[in-house]
Amino acid sequence: MPRPWYETIFDERYPDLFGPLERDPEEEVSRVVELLPLPPGASLVDLGCGRGRHAIPLSLRGYRVTGVDLSEKMLGLARERARREGARVTWVREDMRTFVRPGAFDACLSLFTSFGYFCDEENQRVLANVARSLKEGGALLLDLRNAQKGLSGDEDMEKTVTVPSGELSMRVRFDRDTRRARAEHTLLRSDGIRISSAFDVRIYSEDELTNMLCSAGMRVAAVHGSLDGAPFTAGAERMVVIARR
Secondary structure (H helix, E strand, O other), X not given: OOOOHHHOOOOOOHHHHHHHHOOOHHHHHHHHHHHOOOOOOOEEEEEOOOOOOOHHHXXXXXXXXXXXXXXXXXXXXXXXXXXXXXXXXXXXXOOOOOOOOOOOXXXXXXXXXXXXXXXXXXXXXXXXXHHHHEEEEEEEEEEEEOHHHHHOOOOOEEEEEEEOOEEEEEEEEEEOOOOEEEXXXXXXXXXXXXXXXXXXXXXXXXXXXXXXXXXXXXXXXXXXXXXXXXXXXXXXXXXXXXXXX
């Protein structure tokens, strides 16, 4: 039986295949800090931290950061960069479906659509784990695709862009029945080698997430259309949900 995509996609191919979609992490961290005013030294967990794009700059700003990811390869890149830059981050290799640290964190971050990998029951379990891991009044920030835009058909996409390593073709399709988005990325490198990868995630609506968060013991405090704090509309590129325990 083949391994699920989230156990195979996050390897040495990832920066080339998905890096072009990433925004400036320093800018995103600044936006996160604005959306979640946190006291100096607050304890944060970056759930699905990857190679530490956000965890490291947050640590360098004086926060106590734990980075959690399933991929040892991504965590290896994160540890190496943290050593170079003098960042102190606690790196944990664990599945977000099992990661729990009762009452340990002031805030949990789930950025760049790092939520929705699993079936509905397992995604609900992730939120329950987050709620248990937050202190009373602690905040969760979810940065997700906007389901309203995707499920209306506006977000089906196919395009090719030039990146430093070659030509990157990206295709996204939304299944209106399963409410999942599938993305396929193929890179034709300048040396002629072709690499590809694919993933699919459950895309939740605002109402669905509100109910799931309530079931997990949290309440929605705000919904934005981007990390910049823009209003959330049907045509917004992202859905940024802030919930509190």
